[in-house]
Amino acid sequence: MIPSVQPQSITLELCTGGIDDVQLATAAGVDRIELNCGMASGGLTASAALAEESRRIFPGNIVAMVRPREGSFVYSRNEFLLMLHDAEILAAQGINGLATGFLRPDGSIDRGQTCRLREILPHTELVFHRAFDWTPDPSAALEQLIDCGYTRILTGGGPGPASTDGLQKLVRQAAGRIEIVACGGIRAHNVETILRDSGVTQIHSAARETIDPAIPQNAGQLHFGLPDFGAASYGRTSPVQLQELLAALQPWRTQGNSGS
Numbered sequence: 001m002i003p004s005v006q007p008q009s010i011t012l013e014l015c016t017g018g019i020d021d022v023q024l025a026t027a028a029g030v031d032r033i034e035l036n037c038g039m040a041s042g043g044l045t046a047s048a049a050l051a052e053e054s055r056r057i058f059p060g061n062i063v064a065m066v067r068p069r070e071g072s073f074v075y076s077r078n079e080f081l082l083m084l085h086d087a088e089i090l091a092a093q094g095i096n097g098l099a100t101g102f103l104r105p106d107g108s109i110d111r112g113q114t115c116r117l118r119e120i121l122p123h124t125e126l127v128f129h130r131a132f133d134w135t136p137d138p139s140a141a142l143e144q145l146i147d148c149g150y151t152r153i154l155t156g157g158g159p160g161p162a163s164t165d166g167l168q169k170l171v172r173q174a175a176g177r178i179e180i181v182a183c184g185g186i187r188a189h190n191v192e193t194i195l196r197d198s199g200v201t202q203i204h205s206a207a208r209e210t211i212d213p214a215i216p217q218n219a220g221q222l223h224f225g226l227p228d229f230g231a232a233s234y235g236r237t238s239p240v241q242l243q244e245l246l247a248a249l250q251p252w253r254t255q256g257n258s259g260s
Contacts, residue, residue, distance in 0.1 A: 010195065010252040012245070013063070013181060013207040013235065015043070021237040022054045028242055032061040034099055034204065039200035039235050041070035045086050045192035048093065055094045063097035063127055064090045073103040073131040080113055082121060091124050097151065100123060109141050115148040125151040130183060133159050138166075139173060146178050154204055156184025190227025195252055207245055209238035 012024045013032040017039035025033050035054055035238075038044035043065045051064055066083050072079070075083065080102075087098050096123070102113035106123045110126075118126055128145050133153050135141040145153060153174075157166020162184035170180050182194050184203035191203060 005208055008202070010249055011181075011202040013204045013251060014203065014242070015039075015204060015208075016054075016237060017043070017208075017235060018049060019053055022058055024237050024239060024242065024253050026058050028246060030060065030062065030242075030246075033058060034063045034065060036065040038070070039206070039208070043067060044047075044069070045083075046090075048089055051090055051093045051095055061096040061125075062094075063099050063125065064095045065129070065131075066090070066100045068097050073101045073134070074105055074110075075102065075113065084117065087117060087121060087124075089167050091121055097127055099127040099129040099154065101129045103131055103134060107134045109135060109144045111144055111148065114145070114150075118149045121148075125150045127154055127181070128155045130156065138170065142170060142173055142178065146174075150178060150199055152179040152181050152202070154181045157198070158183070161185040162190070162198075164194060164197035167194070167200055171199040186245075187241060188248040191245060191248050192252075202248070205245060207238050207241040208235045209241065210235050229255070 013034055014021070014030045015034045015036065016022050016025060017036050022033060022035070033054070035046045035051060036043035037046050037050065046064055054062060066087050068079050068082050068086070083100065088256050092097060093182045098117070100117060102110040104110050108132070114128070126149070128150055132138065132141060132153050138158075142153065153170070155170060157163035157170060162182055167180065167182050174180055179202060180200055181202040181204050182198060182200040186194055186203055186205045187207065194200065194203065210233055
């Protein structure tokens, strides 16, 4: 039997990549934000200044990414210690939660690193981000994250776009012991299906667009990052996509949802 989700307090978490995104989320009344930099690399740890300014202007809960580099989620000892330091700095700035993902080379949860973060930050919301969808046994991984005391799992229910079947299985297994946040290409056109068929009550979306400004004629083929990304191109939250998503969510939300 498919879980029945009635109109209620549905939380929208917006994935933000800079201060302008945070300002837009504030103006739009978004419930919660995930704070990143380096979105072209999948999201990296935000600077202390970005975290401080975001905390000043955004009234809702802020979850900050803790990820020191692009690529895999298997971290060296030095990288892990840096992540712990970043986590402590962000928590001290009033950030409500941290999004992390620690894996072993075989894709399973690195229980030692995962639980260590909870030990040093016993009162901070901890989110295991979409590295979860790399794990070969999601059922076992979910139980490990519950044992480590994590607050939420960010998942599409499997690799690729959000899967209602995969999400539904995780919601059922979690049974309220850990929160399941749906992600993976969720926009206005498919959010109703995700909510109706999966049983989740929290949605994560980037709602991003790419801006390609004009560049000086002599810039040539110069790149400052990913070679397939224009030298001057950058991403941002799309105001149109965000408003469309909020409109699609409106029937599912009660007035005054705080996103806590």
